[in-house]
Amino acid sequence: MITIIAGTNRPASKSRAVAELYARMLSDRGIENRIMDLADLPPDFTTTALYDNTGKNEAFNRLSGMITTSDKFVFVVPEYNSSFPGVLKAFIDGLDYPYSFQGKKAALVGLSSGMQGSGLALSHLTDILNYLGMHVMAMKLKLAHIKKNFDGKIITNQLYQELIEQQIEQLIHF
């Protein structure tokens, strides 16, 4: 079971659409998968699911339970302010430590609207996931100019399409 995380709580995000693309491509290869969209986080999770309230918010627990019961992940993250969304980090801050990610495996995909890409976002996320014991696949995709290269369903940039196929093949065997 591979869980694909749409790494922002923005409603109807590009990250969600790219997560759906990964889901279809994994299903085409016969790999069981599901999407976890941070848009489904309870609006007040930063107070009702963190610190003394860790574990007490049922809606949060439904999402965190998808982490606990998966061994492989794809993180699709947009670049916000030269890093990944704070909401994704706040979600991670609410997970049970240290077993949520320990010994598991992840592939990272960064989306950016501009040219310069999401290199720092993926570096920060790697630092955090490695700290939590999750192996991060070397091949990280930085999909730039996402509005031009992705129409919401299909990647229109042939190189990007090939890189995504490579990354998925690698993740299956990682």
Place this chain on the structure above:
Amino acid sequence: MITIIAGTNRPASKSRAVAELYARMLSDRGIENRIMDLADLPPDFTTTALYDNTGKNEAFNRLSGMITTSDKFVFVVPEYNSSFPGVLKAFIDGLDYPYSFQGKKAALVGLSSGMQGSGLALSHLTDILNYLGMHVMAMKLKLAHIKKNFDGKIITNQLYQELIEQQIEQLIHF
């Protein structure tokens, strides 16, 4: 006016207590200052103050207004999962771009309960603040074993006390 940011929304946090220490030390030197505590964020700000709702949440705007009207900052951040709190990044993600931090100046202080310190947390935060146009002072404090070295009012580690005094003097003249 120096704004000291307690960089977590955990109620009654060590970061808040350290922010109060900086406030007292700045006041002792005749420098006007105030504390902005992320514990005062509205509980649902990640949905009601971001994306299409940017600028629409009055309680959020009271905090973001403290950013707009300051030129110098101290960020006091605890280490969560080898970085700084996701809630601080989510707060930054909700600020007006690009003028909130452009051309302003900041000193960073990291707190950690263990030995290894908050080096990656402060590096990630520097990447983000630099991207937003904020100059970050070279001297960043990594206060480790914070429970042992800070009793909630006073720094009990003499070296740390001297480093904080140095950092404050540098910030005043930065």
Place this chain on the structure above:
Amino acid sequence: MITIIAGTNRPASKSRAVAELYARMLSDRGIENRIMDLADLPPDFTTTALYDNTGKNEAFNRLSGMITTSDKFVFVVPEYNSSFPGVLKAFIDGLDYPYSFQGKKAALVGLSSGMQGSGLALSHLTDILNYLGMHVMAMKLKLAHIKKNFDGKIITNQLYQELIEQQIEQLIHF
């Protein structure tokens, strides 16, 4: 006196050419400046100027002396393997600690042949320079597709030209 560092020892590098561009633009504004090109490092400096041999290599000392006697710097660094050149770090490893950079100021410029730019290179360099006590200006330039955008004398990309002018103005007043 601003020292502009051509941050690779590759002979006749693009970094050297961009350093000369900065030198001309600083001179046009009446600012005294000079270039330090790592191509002038003695070929065996990694053994004859480091560790027990620190300070003993005269040719190395001529370069390191340009660090000691400057207060402001421009670092022009190409992207090698998603960071800046190892030779620049080895040069820094041979400098006197902690006074070479303490309390000084720098602007960073990254060059890359591809699209994705030198973001991680400049982040790594910022970490190191901040550790050594050097304030790094928030505005860091990531000049991508450098062969297309720079003919060896003149920046042919109008946006890049304007960004360089802004960076130079900021550095003069930093």
Place this chain on the structure above:
Amino acid sequence: MITIIAGTNRPASKSRAVAELYARMLSDRGIENRIMDLADLPPDFTTTALYDNTGKNEAFNRLSGMITTSDKFVFVVPEYNSSFPGVLKAFIDGLDYPYSFQGKKAALVGLSSGMQGSGLALSHLTDILNYLGMHVMAMKLKLAHIKKNFDGKIITNQLYQELIEQQIEQLIHF
């Protein structure tokens, strides 16, 4: 075959001694291994083995050949100026691209004389190795106060000894 890299050219380094510890522990488990010590680099490799001279220096090629013919690595790196040694990066800059590390696997060990550890050094190295296609194991050891905790033969800190054993077991099965 696991190649253990002593990641500095400092003669008779602590990194070399820790590399020998790893070699003994791997041999005890019946795993073939060898040490590559950057102290064996030709003194002028930064000019005779880089750029137009890539591949032309026989002494350099003997070391780079140990990279080509290994699939797993341990990098033992001391902290120099809040990162890893420039000489290691310069060595990497001289390797054949992109096949030297592509699809291979590494465990990282950082040594520091002080308390704060080598977190940034290992983060920078991870960025670079990931870029080159090398999977980096999540568990990275940051051995602080190395002079106190390692007598040149034996780790005298029981926790560190256990962590090294865990890391070696993980690397064997990574």
